Amino acid sequence: MSKYQLDYLEQLEAESIHIFREVAAQFERPALLFSGGKDSITLVHLAKKAFAPGKIPFPLVHIDTGHNFPEALNYRDQLAKELNADLIVRQVGDTIKQRNLTEPKGKFASRNWLQTYTLLDTIEEFGFDACIGGARRDEEKARAKERIFSVRDEFGQWDPKLQRPELWNVFNGRIHKGENVRVFPISNWTELDIWNYIRKEKIGLPSIYFSHDREVLLHEGQYVATSPFIQIDDTDVVLTKRVRYRTVGDMTCTAAIESNASTLDEVIHEITAARISERGETRIDDRVTEAAMEDRKKNGYF
Amino acid sequence: MDLLRFITAGSVDDGKSTLIGRLLYDSKNIMVDQLEVLEKQTKNKQAGSIDLALLTDGLRAEREQGITIDVAYRYFSTPKRKFIIADAPGHVQYTRNMITGASNASLIIILIDARQGVAEQTRRHSIIASLLNIPQVVVAINKMDLVEYSQDTYNNIVIDYAKVASQLGLQHVTYIPISALNGDNIVDASETMPWYEGQTLLNYLETVQVETNANLDDARMQVQFVIRPQTEALHDYRGYAGKVLSGVYKKGDSVKILPAGIESTIASLEVNGVAVEEAFAPQPVVIQLADDIDISRGDTIVKLGNEPKVENELEVLLCWLGDKPLQAGNKYYLQHNSRLIRTVVKEVSYKLDVNTLSQQPVTEGVKLNEVVKATIKTASPLVFDAYKTLPATGSAILIDETSNSTVAAVLIQ
């Protein structure tokens, strides 16, 4: 390679930083939707680089379902402090009360779907015109056609037919009042790219990404952490297993995988060898219907 | 390890989805659970086989119609390269999608059905490849199993396509006979076509030289965002953040700010928060200048003595992407990287027939999927190069002022 060439991670990084700067310049009130997972942690890291030595010119927004892993919440607060970033947290629990919504019921009652309400309320509260998210196109088939700048109507809805063609590296962020744009700077990264980047950049992660002992119950072949948020029946077998998480979502809808990988190298080694894709392995709710993601996106989910 | 972006083009049913599925499958980039879903969805197939085309078939509406209607992106990697595939559909009317997918590609795979040979669509896709200057063309002659793996059939198609290629001035064309369905010459060499001595498709994709960033001479950088921390420690810091679009910048370089024409010197360069001696395309850079001058988003910083054009009337090719037709006299926003300028389309001189390259008179408005030559006038001078010499500064989009949609791809002549 000539000295004027970038390797693939540097190219992806360059593209993402370019996108971040476009967002900051084109929108009046952007926000970065921070979930505490490795993808949004990578986003924050890229944002830091994009605006250095200045601070990140938009707030980090966390829509907290109340079902998060404590490790992820601690990490979030620590990160915001380190970066001197503005952090806005809004609780799904509050939305449920204010809007008199029905708490989902069932064994793994997930507030995942209700996040949309809190998100849309938060967008309105602060007048956000662009929400930056960590979705990747490789995650799932419905995502593969998502634009990097994805226009949503005032109900947060996504219409596959209304998406603008994106050419070269020119991003058209013009919108009408009431509309907003979801921006996905790491669209072109795969799960493995994220892990390799985290390793290369020595980005710290919440401890649940590495193997640890945890009390879990076995449900349809998946390990779900015991927590006050799930219903444990007498017939359930509760075990202590050595596990790690591959994605970090709610405690109710993220499954752990058995693993001894306690360092990044070991995790990456396992992932490279893994034969199950990220979503299939760790998202309990996606198994419900095959078009689950598509429905959720149409309804304003990130 | 580097990165290769390519696009696949072909008529409907030439086997594009099957080919992509095959590339992902044979290079072991498909996961077990995805395969399970596929197996469930596969209908009317003999036991044990799966329909690889389903892998790349995204939205539900499309699944119902059984066609792909937009550009989708796929990712796979081998130990040698990471690949990003823009999957553009083959329908006649979807020139728009192909242009979109091709705009970032450094290689195009054009699929030909061995039974049909070079078709009207093949010409169309090749013309678009040449308009957009895609450096490498792979002609994948598919469904060889249906022509008894015949070398003569293959040779005749190669001879036919070579004529198209020379007409269009396509420089780097590679031919590979394949069967996407059976996997011949995709990842593994074909046992049924011993007469073919070239590389398999994957092998070719892994090793082809794509001259990205080859242009080290013409330094171009456009300001995206001005960084002003205004903290005590960085009180007077004023950094111009943007991507190096082309070439190399060094600390101490004498530069000119366009369109204003002011001169200064590069006082410091930072990439990703780290001070560097030089920065090159496509790095995201922050430039500080020695002089206190007023620069804002959309301004271009170039090196003295190597300057792009600065004009407000330009000749362009417009690939029309909008549903509303273009009429001469219409006003739009032109977005040229980060610069947004009001623009009027003064004159549409001719329409390019994308099947024959012939120039046709424009009688009514310019419609979706049409390519025209036009003269546009911008409200203030644009800083640009010709698309053929520097795509990064020779390309732009037109935005409808009222709907905000992206209505045209602009290739500056």
Ligand SMILES: Nc1nc2c(ncn2[C@@H]2O[C@H](COP(=O)(O)OP(=O)(O)O)[C@@H](O)[C@H]2O)c(=O)[nH]1
């Ligand atoms: N015999 C044969 N059939 C093929 C081959 N490649 C694709 N097909 C079939 O051609 C049809 C269209 O393929 P598909 O991949 O959906 O085409 P697309 O419209 O270009 O995406 C399907 O029935 C495929 O199974 C091949 O190499 N040989």
